[in-house]
Amino acid sequence: MKVADGFWLSKKGYNVNYASQAYKVETTENSIKVLATPYTVMNRGMTLGGPNLEITYSSTSENIIKVHIDHYRGGLDNSPRYELNEDTGYTPVIERTEDKVALTSGDTRVEIKIGDDWDVQFYYKDRHLTGGAWRATSIISESQFTANARMNLQEDDEFFNYPQDAHTTYLREQLKTDIGECIYGFGEKFTPFVKNGQTVETWNCDGGTCSDQSYKTVPFYISSKSYGVLVNSSDKVSFEVNSDTVSKVTFTVPGEELEYFIIGGENLEHVLENYTTLTGKPALPPAYTFGLWLSTSFTTSYDEKTVMSFIDGMKERKIPLQVFHFDCFWMKEYEWCNFEWDKDMFPDPKGLLDKLHNEKGLEVCVWINSYIGQQSKLFDIGKEKGYFIKNLDGSVFQSDMWQPGMAIVDFTNPEACEWFKGLLKKLFDMGVNNIKTDFGERIPTKCKYYNGMDPIKMHNYYTYLYNKCVFEALEDYYGKDKACLFARSATVGAQKFPVHWGGDCYAEYSAMSETLRGGLSLCSSGFGFFSHDMGGFEATAPADVYKRWCAFGLLSTHSRLHGSTSYRVPWVYDEDGDTEACDVLRHYTVLKGRLMPYLWAQANKTHNVGVPMMRSMIVAFSDDTACKYLDQQYMLGDNLCIVPVMNEEGIAEFYVPDCGTWTDIQSGETYEGGKYYKRQCDYFQTPILARPNSIVTYGNFDAEDKMTVVYDYLEKADAVIYGLEDGKSATATIYDSESNKLTDIKAERNANVITVSYNSTDKNFTVTAEGKTVEAKAGTTSVEITL
Incomplete structure (x- = not known):
């Protein structure tokens, strides 16, 4: 949502009041509460109007700072809430001096200046992450004329457009970005991978992969400076990523409250680990x-x-x-x-x-x-039982958009959920x-749910x-x-x-x-x-x-x-x-x-840690500047870099991070780190590069006698050590298909000898390094490879 009119002004029809002074600062055992005024209060007469903002800084999980901003607190409690793993008993460290107050959660810290000149800054250890100062935290009032004009520009569409209701109040935060800082995430976005310069709105749509619409919108982003920001709202959150104010990420939500989390970490993998601690770890899909x-x-x-x-x-x-x-x-x-x-x-x-x-x-x-067509025999059952989303007048919401006369199951109704599960159970049987x-x-957004939740905020949820x-x-x-x-x-x-x-x-x-x-x-x-x-x-x-x-x-x-x-x-x-x-x-x-x-x-x-199995190069190598813009290659797990070939010429262009010598696991070709490469590939030569100082384990799988990926992952396995440097070590773990740990493997190199230790097993497997293979026999715990 773009509101700025250049550096000094706001667009016509918008009145913006910025937090300008931490007028009153109170601390409790686990929070900092700030009354922020839109100007410096010089006398008692200036306290007779507003709008003021009540801002609470707290932490409910280590390395995560929670910021909650209220304008009016008298609204209805009818917003769906993301299921977050918050520990309300978590106690951060709060310190106060004459001119500032700080809250520290693990290694992540927020500092708020007391008094004039609004200033809030976030840190991880001594590393500055982001912050907001002059003209950052704000409340926006939209004139009715502007609201009407905006609504008139929207097509009355029951699915795709934001609802026609006039939102005339918005809360906004603006967080500074550094020179060269890159922003990523927001869910599944098909636009350029680096989101700087883009307007991103979280509103789930069925738009294919060729537009700025998304099937999966997530009001969360990460920064190349190794921090993340989650806006805790299922509403249509509008992000301006260096696109309204070009040195800031701006996010705006309609209504009278705004809550967001600043998530710190050593690197981006650690940030995502902390984020999934808050929002949930991925379940582990079965091995098959x-x-x-x-x-x-x-x-x-x-x-x-x-x-x-x-x-x-x-x-x-x-x-x-x-x-x-x-x-x-x-x-x-x-x-x-x-x-x-x-x-x-x-x-x-x-x-x-x-x-x-x-x-x-x-x-x-x-x-x-989750749609039930009118010709389905389930339609009349769902209508009679009240299992469908309804129109405002209480009738069943229906559309011809996908199936003629379709209704939509209302999953806020517990009975509807059990009914739906029962239908699935027959398939499982x-x-x-x-x-x-x-x-x-x-x-739809012009509708009502069984539990009375706001239908606008239910759209994404x-x-x-x-x-x-x-x-x-x-x-x-x-x-x-x-x-x-x-x-x-x-x-x-x-x-x-x-x-x-x-x-x-x-x-x-x-x-x-x-x-x-x-x-x-x-x-x-x-x-x-x-x-x-x-x-x-x-x-x-x-x-x-x-x-x-x-x-x-x-x-x-x-x-x-x-x-x-x-x-x-x-x-x-x-x-x-x-x-x-x-x-x-x-x-x-x-x-x-x-x-x-x-x-x-x-x-x-x-599953256990929360780091994505498929990850961008910048997530895997947060300290390598060259990785910031790479979006045509990725890491599959910790140790394999994949470079899909996406052109008729069969050319792969890729960058190899500067951490040693990488090895193509198919051809055996090696690539010195810190360089860009261009390679002609036939259909069988997609670059798959093993990270230096790593172990990649291979199983005994052959299409001649196996047609399933579920087999004994240890018997006759080969633990291949890639690019192990003198004085360095590499590790790997082998599990069975039920996630029981079979063995931990550790390889250490001293000059020309690699010592490989592992847990005693009842199966033989092999260890390979630089073309030399030794057998790790059942009942033993170590082998040596002399190079």
Whole structure:
């Protein structure tokens, strides 16, 4: 929301009052309370008007400073609240001197100047993070004329636009950015990865991957200076990232209160660890979900015969397949969602699912959304029971936007949640293991909910309740360690319900790049796992794009082949006897299977610590200035740098961080750190670079005899040590598929000897360094490699 008119003025129709003086400062055991006035109070007569702001600084978690700003406190308590892990008993350190007061939480500190000249600054240890001084914290009043003019410019759309109600009061904060500081995050954003210069608004939309709209908006950003900011509002938060006042990040919320958190850390990985401590750690998807998923695609024609031909075709070509996904038309047209199989296409769904499980060794996923079409037999039940979102007059909200006459399930109604879970349980009884929770963005604002929550603020929050309900149903049925969604919409805290995929992308290289930017932004916002439609969703990709996307998809945390109007099995891309698409898909599927001991250990770390498994280079290397603008490569776990090839020329351009010599795990080529490289790659040569001073563990996986990524990750495993320098060490852990730790491995180098120690095991595995391999035998605890 842009309000400034140059340096001195505000736009016509807006009156801005800035916090100018900490007129009164009070401290309690765990907070600082400030009465901020819009001018320096010189006499008692100046206290007769306002507007004043009441600002409370506190901490409910280590290294997180909470700032709560009130103008009026008499509003209704009808706002949905993010489920935050706040410790109300946490006690920060508060110190006061004559001219300032400070609150310290762990190593993160806020200092507020007492008296004239408003000044608030945040620090991590002795490192300055950000702050607000002159013309920062403010209250904005919008004239009715301006509000009316703004509303008249908006189309009356029940889903996509912000509601027509006139908000005439806003609270705003402006936090300073340094020269060269870069801002990232805000959920899944397909715009340029560095958000400086952009206007970002948190309002979930179904807009594809080619616009500034987002399926997953999160009012949280991180800075290259290693701090994060969460605005605690499910409303439409408007961020101006160096775009209104070019030296500040400005965020504005409608209404009379504003709350935000400043999150400190040693580096960006630590910041995200602290952020997910507050908002929730990602759940751990089952190990099998890291294998290859294959979809029927969306509007394609398919039945049981088609499904089996796909599955048998993959097996004949020795392409390991783990999950089969049935998209929308597993249900009869016009009847979405009725949670019943189309008997014309699938006369014996239970028998089909049994066959997929028992004969083919596959898991099964089906598509749903939270919309009930009028032709669904569930519509009348939901209407009668009051399970749907309602219009203001009490009638059921309906639309023809997606399904004719559709209603939307109201997940603020506990009975509606139990009803929905019951419908899912019938699918689980049949053998469905996973649910794709599509949509959740097209949620009205001129409506009312069962619990009376503000419908405007429910628009973004709705998806949290929707996915939480489905995830809980999976946990209730299969256990807490076996639940997995394939979700499109999300907001703060939804990382607890993985996995999330990147929405509807076009089948071209530009969309690959958009998808990657969206994934890196999402994973910079606390989400640990990410997937996308391999081959692109809309249209049919040329074979060239498809093959490159197969590599990118199988080098993401989760890998699903899915499209709209055409199938995504590889042989449809091969012509005149060529098998290259099949060969490429097999190559990377087998490679991912071999990497499962490493990937599974990294997934466990993401779950336990909260650091995203797929992360941008700046998150992984916060001190490397060259990483600040990199958005065409990423780290997959701690130790592998992935460079997707996204052009017809087959050229990979990448930067290698300055921490030693990196090694391509496929070709063995080495790259000196701190340099940029350009490399020609065939379809089998996507750069996968192992970090120096690291261990990557490989499993005994071969498509000749294995078609599942769930196997013994220790037996005949190979712990490969990359670029270990003299005097340095490297570590790795191997878990079984149930997350039980099998062994910890540590390698230390002294001159030309690498000593590798590990826990005693009952399985043999090998250790490799610089082409030399030794056997780590069961019952032993160390080996040496002489180079």
